[in-house]
Amino acid sequence: MYGPLIVKPGSSKKNKTGSWRVEIRPQFLKKNCIGCKMCLLICPEGCISGEGKNTYDFDPMYCKGCGTCAAICPKKDILMIKEEAKD
Amino acid sequence: MNNNLLSAGHTACSGCGQSLAARMVIDAAGKNTVVVNNTGCLEVFSTAYPESAWGVPWVHSLFENAAAVASGVEAGLIYLGKKDSINVIAQGGDGSTADIGLQALSGMLERGHDILYVCYDNEAYMNTGVQRSGLTPFDTNTTTSPSGKKSSGNIRPKKPMPEIANAHGIPYVATASAGYPQDIQRKVKKALSIKGPKYLQIHVPCPLGWRHEPNLTIEVGKLAVECGLYPLIEYESGKLSAVRKISAKPVEEYLKVQGRFKHLLSNPEEIKKIQAIADYNIEKYGLKLQTEAGS
Numbered sequence: 001m002y003g004p005l006i007v008k009p010g011s012s013k014k015n016k017t018g019s020w021r022v023e024i025r026p027q028f029l030k031k032n033c034i035g036c037k038m039c040l041l042i043c044p045e046g047c048i049s050g051e052g053k054n055t056y057d058f059d060p061m062y063c064k065g066c067g068t069c070a071a072i073c074p075k076k077d078i079l080m081i082k083e084e085a086k087d
Numbered sequence: 088m089n090n091n092l093l094s095a096g097h098t099a100c101s102g103c104g105q106s107l108a109a110r111m112v113i114d115a116a117g118k119n120t121v122v123v124n125n126t127g128c129l130e131v132f133s134t135a136y137p138e139s140a141w142g143v144p145w146v147h148s149l150f151e152n153a154a155a156v157a158s159g160v161e162a163g164l165i166y167l168g169k170k171d172s173i174n175v176i177a178q179g180g181d182g183s184t185a186d187i188g189l190q191a192l193s194g195m196l197e198r199g200h201d202i203l204y205v206c207y208d209n210e211a212y213m214n215t216g217v218q219r220s221g222l223t224p225f226d227t228n229t230t231t232s233p234s235g236k237k238s239s240g241n242i243r244p245k246k247p248m249p250e251i252a253n254a255h256g257i258p259y260v261a262t263a264s265a266g267y268p269q270d271i272q273r274k275v276k277k278a279l280s281i282k283g284p285k286y287l288q289i290h291v292p293c294p295l296g297w298r299h300e301p302n303l304t305i306e307v308g309k310l311a312v313e314c315g316l317y318p319l320i321e322y323e324s325g326k327l328s329a330v331r332k333i334s335a336k337p338v339e340e341y342l343k344v345q346g347r348f349k350h351l352l353s354n355p356e357e358i359k360k361i362q363a364i365a366d367y368n369i370e371k372y373g374l375k376l377q378t379e380a381g382s
Contacts, residue, residue: 004136012096012133012140020101041268042305044099044106046091062095066102066294067302080302 017045021065024080030054032075039069039078090142092118097140099132102301104265104291104308105207106132109178111268112205112289115275116174118143121164123157125179125188126150128214128293129207151188153177154195154204161200170201174279178205181222182212184288185246196255196284203278203285206248209293217296221246224316225364226357227347229296234350239357244364252286253322259283260322264290266308270319270331290317298346310341315365318372332376335369338362 035053047063050056058069070078092113099106109129113120122145124130130147133140148156157177164170177195179188184206192204211229212218219229225244228234232241253260259281263271271289278285292308294301311317312331316338319331338361342348351357369375 006134006137006139008139009142010094010140011138012135013094014138015096015098015135017096017098041111042107044101044103044304045095045097046093046107046110047095059095064101066304067300068102068304071302072305 016061018059018061018063021060021063021083023083024065024067025060025063025083026058026065026067026069027079027081027085028057029077029079030056032077034075036074038072038074042068042072044068092120092142093133094140094142096138097133098135099128100293100295100301102294102304103128103132104293104304105129105180105209107268107304108207108263108265108271108289108291109133111271112176112178112275112287113141113143115272116176116203116279119172120144120174120176121157121160122146123148123153123160123175123177125153125177125183126214127180127183127207128209129178129180131214150183152191153179153183154188154191154202157202157204158195158198158200161202175200175202176205177202178207180212180214181206181208181210182220184208185221185248189251192252192286193255196252196257196286198284199257200284201282203275203287204252205275206286206288207291208248208288209291209296210245211293211296213293213296222248224361226351226361228350229347239350239354240347249286249288249320249322253325255284256325257284257286258324259285261286262288262290262317262319262321264308264312264317264319265292266290266305266310266312267319267331274321296347298349299344303344307341307344310336310344314338314341315369315374316341316361318368318374320372327372330372330374333369333374334376335365335374338365 047059
């Protein structure tokens with residue numbers, strides 16, 4: 001075999017990209033969620049998980065704070081808040 | 088944490104349209120897939136050595152030859168008698184598809200390999216710092232087609248890649264957009280159910296190169312489709328089989344949210360030229376939604 005080989009699948013998870021986030025982070029209110037799964041589908045990091053209404057949440061270890069989830073939520077149930085603010 | 092086949096921890100920019108489109112494609116294809124990647128943003132951000140975000144076998148060789156390497160992978164799988172259960176996907180950006188890798192892609196389509204080729208079209212060489220490519224649209228400001236007193240950006244229109252692929256007489260050609268993620272998954276599943284060479288071109292907004300806000304990624308993708316600048320079409324066996332009908336918004340709505348078209352907003356003459364491109368697409372593919380009151 002030639003060239004560098006990476007044997008372990010999905011090993012990029014070691015790379016905690018959450019440290020890239022500046023100023024803002026999402027807040028999942030979990031009140032009016034209708035379970036449309038759009039946030040889970042469109043997160044560029046794939047770091048949102050959940051099953052069923054009002055269960056979706058993001059993984060702060062990987063979220064880069066782009067805000068696409070807040071922009072797409074049809075019920076405005078996801079807000080972008082200041083990093084230091086409490087839930 | 089989700090068990091996606093393209094894991095978190097990759098080094099794409101915040102709000103990258105390509106990373107979400109790539110995840111849609113690989114999750115729709117499933118784990119029995121071999122991916123061959125051209126050089127480009129996707130290759131760089133997903134496999135920062137010594138880590139890889141991919142959960143499937145993944146090969147990178149050179150800038151231009153994903154299609155050629157994938158042809159070899161497919162031939163190898165046929166020799167081993169495993170081709171029926173394993174999909175082969177070749178993928179690359181717009182530069183490696185329409186400019187540098189066009190000969191390898193054309194050869195793959197002409198030889199009739201059973202491969203899905205996916206082009207992630209972010210409309211310039213974003214990885215190296217926003218140089219124009221063959222798929223950069225008319226009047227775009229890039230570093231090699233700058234706008235200024237005597238220039239309003241890229242002087243050439245976008246290369247008609249879906250038509251070029253379709254001219255090879257292949258069974259399936261389609262365009263999709265990161266603005267419509269379920270549509271991407273449907274088209275990938277449909278393409279993989281067809282035997283023979285397939286070509287899928289996905290419009291992926293790039294917050295860095297297009298200079299829009301990262302949270303507008305999906306919105307910008309939808310606007311490009313809605314104003315007619317990026318028609319979502321499907322060709323089956325050479326015939327136009329489906330289009331996404333649109334309400335035909337004015338192109339300004341798409342242009343004004345992006346920094347790369349900022350110089351056009353004070354130049355109505357150039358906006359008319361871009362509107363003419365959108366009108367041509369709407370006419371050519373019959374994209375206009377028929378309103379009941381009108382007819």
